[in-house]
Amino acid sequence: MEEALATIEQLAPVRALKASFYAYPLVNALHIVAIGALWTSVALMDLRVLGAFRSLPSASFLAALRPVALAAFAAALASGVALFSVRAGHYAGMGIFLVKMGLILAAGINLFVFDRLSRRSASNGLLSLSAAVSLILWTAVLVCGRFIGFL
C-alpha cells in the first residue's frame, strides 16, 4: 500500500502539480466549485423530498438536479484525486481523510437505498429519513474535507 502511494507521488503529472505555481491552486479552485455545486444540488433535492418547494413537482425537480449533482461529484472526484496525489502517503495516513472516505461511501450506499426505495414507491417516511441522512452525510463530508487542510 505504501509503495503504491509512493508510486503515485512519483508520477510525472503528479510531480508537475506538486511543484506548480498556477495548476495546484486552480485544481483547488475546481474542487471548491465542484463540492459547492454538489452540496447545493444534493441539499436542494433532499429538502424537496423532505417537503420544501412544494410548488415544484418533485419528479421533474429531482430529474433536473440529479445530473448536476452527478457531474459535480465527477468533477470533485477528479480534482480530489489530483489534490490527494501530491502527498498520497501523507493524506492516506490521516484519520480525518479516512473518515471522509467512509462518509462518502456511506452517502453512496444511502443513495442506492433511496433509489431502491423510490422505485418500490416506499413510504414518504422512509424516503424522508434517507434524505435527512443524505443532508447530514454530505455536510459531514464537506466539513471533514475542509479539516484535511487544517490538521
Added chain:
Amino acid sequence: MIAGISRSLALAAMLSASLALPALAHHGWGWTEDGFFELTGTITAIYYGNPHPTLDVEANGETWRVDLAPPRASQNAGFMEDTAKVGDEVTVLGNRSRDSAERHMKAVRITVGGKAYDVYPNRAPAN
C-alpha cells in the same frame, strides 16, 4: 415537515460543530503560540511542494513536523528544494502549536548550513 427540515439542519449543524471544535487550524497562525519558539535538530524527512513544504526534524528523540511557507514564498526566501538535505542540522525559529502535546510548529526562519532563510520575512525578527 418544515419542523422535520429544521431538525435535520440542526443535526447537520451540530455534527459540523462537534467535528470542528477539537480541531486546531493549521492554516494561518491562529493555532500557534504568540511567542517565538526555537527548535534545533536533524532533518529526517523533507517534503517540498504544494500546498506547503514541510520538514520532519528530530530533536531530543522526538520528531517534530515543521510547516514552511508555500513553495513560491519559500523560493523567494532562497530556500530551494535542494537547500537542505535529510541528515542536515537545522535550527528553526517560528511558532509552535498551542497544544503543548503536539510536536508541530510553523517556521518563520530556517537556519541550515550556516545560512538563515526567512520564509515569512514580514514576521521574522530583525537581526
